[in-house]
Amino acid sequence: MLPVRQCRQGKWEVGALEPDELQRLVLAVVDPYVDREIFAEQNAREEKATPHPDRYLGRWARVCTVFGSGP
Template sequence: MTPQRMVGDFDCSGEDIERDWVARTGCWSRTERVLLTYDQVRAYELPATKGKQGDPRWPAFADRYGFDPRRPVQWEVEALEPAELQRLVLAAVDPYIDRDVLARQVAREEAQRRALEEFVGRWGAASEGPS
């Protein structure tokens, strides 16, 4: 079964969403984090923000990644440059895109766009009426 792909912040709550999603939905047996991962946080040198004080998941998370257990931190996916965020998401879904289906859908949307433009053009001409 294909895993559920997810995008989220890198923090103890975000990491737990993956476990919770599998437990609650019954649709997937596992999830795969596309971003934000620990390696991406390091590679992009993203700034940490203050984490949630008192989150019971923080100590285990801190231990797993070598963080100070007294100072909760988190990283927001929005800290990535928008173009890079888009590139990473598109790269993650690209292997699952059926190019034939996509091409048919794009052609259908183009036909609908042309029909709407034609309709709007006729509407404007009809509302002007005779002078």
């Protein structure tokens, strides 16, 4: 049980949760409201639009090869 104390009238303070436990609690509450199909589509769009360092490193390695130096 988390420590809870009243700070001021109408204000309460709750002790901190471990990040993994907080994530588990939040996901358990939110999960029933998530449309998995829409979520997957949006993730795919974001993945496609997000630059990935590996893409640039691969290009850089090719440039270095052309000019005879390592990455």
